[in-house]
Amino acid sequence: MREKLLYLLGAAAILIVARNIYVISGLPGEESQGAIFKIIFFHVPLAITALTCGTVACVASVSFLVTKDFKYDALAVSVTEVGLAFLAGNLITGSIWARIIWGVWWAWDVRLTSALVCWMLYASYLMIRHAVEEPTQRARLAAVVSIFAFIDVPIVILSIRLFRTQHPGPVFFSSTGSFPHDWSMIMMWNLFAMFMLGAVFTVIRLRQEETQRELDSLRRMAHAF
Amino acid sequence: MSAVAIEGVWKYYGDFPALRDICLEAETGSCLALIGRNGAGKTTLLRIVAGFSRPGKGQVRILGTPPRETATRRNIGFLGHGIAVYDELSAIENLTLYAKLYGLDRPRQKALEWLEHTGLERVRDGLVREFSRGMRQRLAVARAFLHDPSVLLLDEPFTALDDRAIAVLQRLLREGLAQGKTIVMSTHQLREALELASHVALLNRGQVAFHGPCTPEMASDPGLVYARYGEG
Amino acid sequence: MRFARQVLVIAAKDLRAEIRTKEAINASAAFALVILLLLSFAFDLDPDTNREIASGLLWLVFAFAGTLLLNRSFARELPNDCLDALVAAPIPGSALFIGKALANYVLLLAIELLSLVVFGIFYNVRWTVQFGQLMIVLALGTWALTIMGTIFSALTVNIRLREVMLPILIYPFLVPALMAAIQLTLGLMKGKPIGPDTASWLPMLIGFDLIYTAVSVVLVENVLVG
Numbered sequence: 001m002r003e004k005l006l007y008l009l010g011a012a013a014i015l016i017v018a019r020n021i022y023v024i025s026g027l028p029g030e031e032s033q034g035a036i037f038k039i040i041f042f043h044v045p046l047a048i049t050a051l052t053c054g055t056v057a058c059v060a061s062v063s064f065l066v067t068k069d070f071k072y073d074a075l076a077v078s079v080t081e082v083g084l085a086f087l088a089g090n091l092i093t094g095s096i097w098a099r100i101i102w103g104v105w106w107a108w109d110v111r112l113t114s115a116l117v118c119w120m121l122y123a124s125y126l127m128i129r130h131a132v133e134e135p136t137q138r139a140r141l142a143a144v145v146s147i148f149a150f151i152d153v154p155i156v157i158l159s160i161r162l163f164r165t166q167h168p169g170p171v172f173f174s175s176t177g178s179f180p181h182d183w184s185m186i187m188m189w190n191l192f193a194m195f196m197l198g199a200v201f202t203v204i205r206l207r208q209e210e211t212q213r214e215l216d217s218l219r220r221m222a223h224a225f
Numbered sequence: 226m227s228a229v230a231i232e233g234v235w236k237y238y239g240d241f242p243a244l245r246d247i248c249l250e251a252e253t254g255s256c257l258a259l260i261g262r263n264g265a266g267k268t269t270l271l272r273i274v275a276g277f278s279r280p281g282k283g284q285v286r287i288l289g290t291p292p293r294e295t296a297t298r299r300n301i302g303f304l305g306h307g308i309a310v311y312d313e314l315s316a317i318e319n320l321t322l323y324a325k326l327y328g329l330d331r332p333r334q335k336a337l338e339w340l341e342h343t344g345l346e347r348v349r350d351g352l353v354r355e356f357s358r359g360m361r362q363r364l365a366v367a368r369a370f371l372h373d374p375s376v377l378l379l380d381e382p383f384t385a386l387d388d389r390a391i392a393v394l395q396r397l398l399r400e401g402l403a404q405g406k407t408i409v410m411s412t413h414q415l416r417e418a419l420e421l422a423s424h425v426a427l428l429n430r431g432q433v434a435f436h437g438p439c440t441p442e443m444a445s446d447p448g449l450v451y452a453r454y455g456e457g
Numbered sequence: 458m459r460f461a462r463q464v465l466v467i468a469a470k471d472l473r474a475e476i477r478t479k480e481a482i483n484a485s486a487a488f489a490l491v492i493l494l495l496l497s498f499a500f501d502l503d504p505d506t507n508r509e510i511a512s513g514l515l516w517l518v519f520a521f522a523g524t525l526l527l528n529r530s531f532a533r534e535l536p537n538d539c540l541d542a543l544v545a546a547p548i549p550g551s552a553l554f555i556g557k558a559l560a561n562y563v564l565l566l567a568i569e570l571l572s573l574v575v576f577g578i579f580y581n582v583r584w585t586v587q588f589g590q591l592m593i594v595l596a597l598g599t600w601a602l603t604i605m606g607t608i609f610s611a612l613t614v615n616i617r618l619r620e621v622m623l624p625i626l627i628y629p630f631l632v633p634a635l636m637a638a639i640q641l642t643l644g645l646m647k648g649k650p651i652g653p654d655t656a657s658w659l660p661m662l663i664g665f666d667l668i669y670t671a672v673s674v675v676l677v678e679n680v681l682v683g
Contacts, residue, residue, distance in 0.1 A: 065679050068281065070240070113632070120629040127625060131616050135239030136281075137683060141612055144676050148608075148630060151668060155633050155661075217240030275545060278683035293682070298547040307538025313474045325466045326546040328459070368542065 006200055013196035020190050036100045039093050045191040046090040047115070049198050051153055053083025054122065058150035061143035070213065073139035076146055077129060078205035080122050082198050087119050114155065121149040135213065226289050228253040228376055228407035229274060233283035236269055236431075243269050244431045247283070251407050251424065253375075256398070258418045258439065259411040260450065261428035267411035268306075268380055270428065274409065275303045275378045287376055299327060302374035304382050308365035312354035316345055316364055319353060320371060327372035339367040343393055359387035366394050376407045383414040391417065415447030427454050463548045467556025468563075474533065475564060481529035482564060489522035489572045497579060507580045512642035516635055518572055520602060520628070523565050527606025528623050530557050531614040540614065540681075550678040558607040565599050586648035594645065597662045598638030604666065605630050608673040611680045637662040 024038050057080045064072035094112060099105050106112065125145050132138035229251040236244035244266045251257040259267050273280050276292030290297045310319040317336055324332030340346045343363040353361060362385070369377065377398070383391055398408060398421055412418040419425070419439060427435040427450050435454035443449050475481060496514055500506060534540035543553055577584055584591060609626050613619045637658040641651060651659070 220241035295547045309542035
């Protein structure tokens, strides 16, 4: 029953995204940038979803350190992996946009660099999980790394506001932006769909993680006794 | 109030229970010998009692308080597998360091005293890396006893000790018991341990298989407890 | 204050042990000098270029050589299980941590000053022009390096592949601090004081130092005690 609900949510999310793509392709292109501007409809929600994943990971990590309950550890790793995928999507859409507008696949300005660094931080979270075999120690150390990584996230957000860079100004959230209201609605729908997709993926990964843990402990028990 | 109370302790590695519902007590002034096969969980349990790791369930109380409390730590002396002294420092430097960390008055004085107690006063300025194995062991013992702890936790203390070091340790433990210290000691060396022990606990596969006073017949035939309560 | 005294006892112990064996310091200093040598082949050695790249080059040397040193920080407690004895001692985990960080800080600064001198000679760059401001940036940037290195040293102490894991972990985390330090040092290497356009990096660096020091102190018990 729960599986069916999950797949339903996933399907709904995909439908919303599909409809959005149709609507977005119908919108007029922006003056200076042309059709590629529309990639912002995906680029920004991907970033927001990724940052949300990082926040959830941090909360889960703190919860684990306080309660020592492994379900928080499972949540932390699941949501981090999903967040990494979304952040990769953000970097790739940003790169495609940059290639078309600036002529380069990558520019080392503050915001792009921060996003890449965030990706590397959470990748290092996964790396430390691979380096520790014992589950309790692994969960504890990974939780600490997750909290450290999360501290970098505000620096990413801050960098958008604090520094003038090649990156276009924060058109969406700032008052000087020129984003029409109905376009904002589409953005919000996309964001909602991304959140749903993210949640679905996280739950699937969560299941898999818990099954894996059970298997590991059964294996240990078989060897020990 | 027992000096050492282990109440319903479980330890998990992931979902695997290495220790299951351990309930043990050691009264003040008693000496509990913790015996069991390799892998039974003796070291794991001792490290939890000493405060190095936290139990998954249950709790440990040393003199009524959790072992990680600062005041409690001052009353615990731990002797593990490693000697816990620095190779690149001298004997006196090592002991003075620990005396300072434990907040003792006149740390250097205390350090010198304990070098004498363990027969190391002549090599006090020698670097530990130049010591023989027996000397290193004796220095480790000095370090564990230095701050006059009321609870001593020893993990296989007689393993790899030479005769002189064994004699020093046994003397110190006997004196300690006479002063009312409490000792919990895990061991394979049944003979030396059972001479001192007032109680015995057998750990088997992470559970307590036997816990009771140490009888004369146990002391004379160390394999008895294993045969009766253990599994091979 | 007891905390301060405990911190100093730990710091003094680390420094004494290191000065006696010189293992980490030798490796770190040698590595710094080797990198400086190799990089001289990688770039055109004219005075103007040198002044341009000086800032970035130096901070990279500090970061790489520093990691060698910082890795030893908790690793030196592993032989003979000394770490157990330190954790068992009635000192707060934060005292142990800050004590080690202080010792690392002193050693790292020594390596950096040595590198600066060698750099000035081999690359013919006069870095003493803005000496005061350079020292301030050095102090702040080195603390960032130290604090991250020390906490990650504690984190990775019981992991296999420790030597590899520490650099992999530490460099992404250091990026904001390194960026700030490099930007601030950029002008200083050319003899110009910190101007209004680069001054905004200063709060970033100070903030980084404060935040990560605070978080490390809060989390260190969780790292040290299983």
